[in-house]
Amino acid sequence: MTSNRTMKPLEWALLICLSILWGGSFFFGKVALADFQPFTIVLGRVGIGALALNVIVRTSGQHMPASPRVWGMFFIMGALNNLIPFSLIFWGQTQIASGLASILNATTPLWTILLAHFLTTDERLTTGKLGGVLVGMTGVAITIGSDVLSGFGLNVLAQVAVLGAAVSYAGAGIYGKRFNGMTPLVVAAGQVTASAIMSIPMALIIERPWELPMPSAGTLGAVLGLGLLCTALAYVIYFRLLATAGATNLLLVTFLIPVSALILGIFILGEMLAPRHFLGMGLIGLALAIVDGSLVSFLHSRLRGLRGNHAK
Numbered sequence: 001m002t003s004n005r006t007m008k009p010l011e012w013a014l015l016i017c018l019s020i021l022w023g024g025s026f027f028f029g030k031v032a033l034a035d036f037q038p039f040t041i042v043l044g045r046v047g048i049g050a051l052a053l054n055v056i057v058r059t060s061g062q063h064m065p066a067s068p069r070v071w072g073m074f075f076i077m078g079a080l081n082n083l084i085p086f087s088l089i090f091w092g093q094t095q096i097a098s099g100l101a102s103i104l105n106a107t108t109p110l111w112t113i114l115l116a117h118f119l120t121t122d123e124r125l126t127t128g129k130l131g132g133v134l135v136g137m138t139g140v141a142i143t144i145g146s147d148v149l150s151g152f153g154l155n156v157l158a159q160v161a162v163l164g165a166a167v168s169y170a171g172a173g174i175y176g177k178r179f180n181g182m183t184p185l186v187v188a189a190g191q192v193t194a195s196a197i198m199s200i201p202m203a204l205i206i207e208r209p210w211e212l213p214m215p216s217a218g219t220l221g222a223v224l225g226l227g228l229l230c231t232a233l234a235y236v237i238y239f240r241l242l243a244t245a246g247a248t249n250l251l252l253v254t255f256l257i258p259v260s261a262l263i264l265g266i267f268i269l270g271e272m273l274a275p276r277h278f279l280g281m282g283l284i285g286l287a288l289a290i291v292d293g294s295l296v297s298f299l300h301s302r303l304r305g306l307r308g309n310h311a312k
Contacts, residue, residue: 093158140284
């Protein structure tokens, strides 16, 4: 099955659902930060997600591997794909709006292109991809704004932290190729389980969550939503789409995540974003279209059509 085929209505519905789940992670994270600190939220998210995914693996008749080498790979993948980016994003959200965090996180494919050029031999940086990266980085610069020129305050550092999370996600995407041939659901369960194991000492030693006041029901619900909806359910949908729609179509979720995060942040959390944030998001979206090649193909087909009509 080709990765760029036209998606069916059910696949579009699943893609939109996935964007809402991952966009909702920024919303749930902001809510959870009212009573919990970042590492504790990470532990709650991956701990609950790991339990749910392992149950799904077992009930589906699959089994987790016993090889120490494979589990070593799970720990590396878990750090790159969960522990590091989740921690950076949740800390960043202590200083910036959830919608802004989602916009900066949408640069992940651009960082993937740059890292793949230097770390792989089969994904080189082309002229088109370079143009897309430059447009995307312009969008990032506009989104962060002139605050960076006035010194690295917490607001700027928080935005840099979320960009660091995007870089980590990009590294995970490249490293994840090592799991080719392994059942995707097992990979998901393994790396989330490894993330939960690594996050336990970080949360318990650094933040000592038992010393905090009893969290509200809303906060506990947000952590539960992060684990069950934004992690476990999202991974199930993700790998279903990966198998049926392909990786290229799945990248479309990158366009949709900031939209759902912005809607939740503005209308429920009352967050306010500046016009430059929306301009930056537009440029990042344009960059992804350039990188994907769909925009170039569209313009090329339109140009050929105009030339054909002119010749008549």
